[in-house]
Amino acid sequence: MNGAYLFESAKCMALTLQLMQGSPVQDPADEPDIDNNAVVNEYKSEAKYKQNLVDPKNAEAAISRDSLLDFYGKLTLLRKDALINGMLAHGEFKLAAAEHAQVFAYERSLDGKRFxxxxxxxxxxxxxxxxxxxxxxxxxxxxxxxxxxSNKMMLRPYEAFAILR
Known part of the structure; x- marks a missing residue:
């Protein structure tokens, strides 16, 4: 890979793996209370400091890394959601697009809710x-x-998303 989709592919893989069947999911009440915003803000301050030390051409890379960390923080918060946590731990799993070789789509369902x-x-x-x-x-x-x-979508390179219904 030449780096054209470096951050998109990292986010795609993280989203897919964090929301997979069989992912280790703890009861949110048992997890230590982590202030994700503080972690992200601390990283951003450090990244901004480092950005000032490097060539301005690399500023975009520092911003993209911030974006990646923010994305991981969103995934962490999503997994702490009681409904999502229950679906990941106990929900029924089914493939949603088995005919696609390059698209991995699946659905989790529990108590009438679908993810x-x-x-x-x-x-x-x-x-x-x-x-x-x-x-x-x-x-x-x-x-x-x-x-x-939309019914007919054109998925961009390494596009991934999660929808709750």
């Missing part, structure tokens, strides 16, 4: 048919900040 995770594990854009049930769902996290849910 769809879609990940394009390719550097190519791919066509994807989104289940109409999820069009009006709650987009909880996504690799790309701007995303439009």
């Amino acid at each position: 769809l995770i879609v990940s394009n594990w390719s550097k190519e854009s791919l066509d994807f048919d989104l289940n109409p049930d999820f069009l009006d769902g709650d987009l909880r996290v996504s690799v790309y900040p701007e995303i439009i849910l």
Whole structure:
């Protein structure tokens, strides 16, 4: 990989793996209370300091790294959500796009709630048919900040998202 999608691919893999079936999920009440905003802000301050020490051409890389850390923080908070935590720990798992070789999509369901995770594990854009049930769902996290849910989607390279319904 030439680095063109370095941060997108890292986010795609993190989203997919953090929300997988069988992921170790602890009861949120048992987890130590971590102030994710403090961790992110501390990292940003350090990154900003380092950014001033390096060549201005590398400033974009420092900003992207901040974005990556923010994204990991969002995933951590998402996993602490009691509903999501229950779905990951006890929900039924089913593949949602077995016909796609490069798209790993799966659904977790529990007590009438459904959680769809879609990940394009390719550097190519791919066509994807989104289940109409999820069009009006709650987009909880996504690799790309701007995303439009539709029946026929063109997934960008390493695009991944999770929808709760």
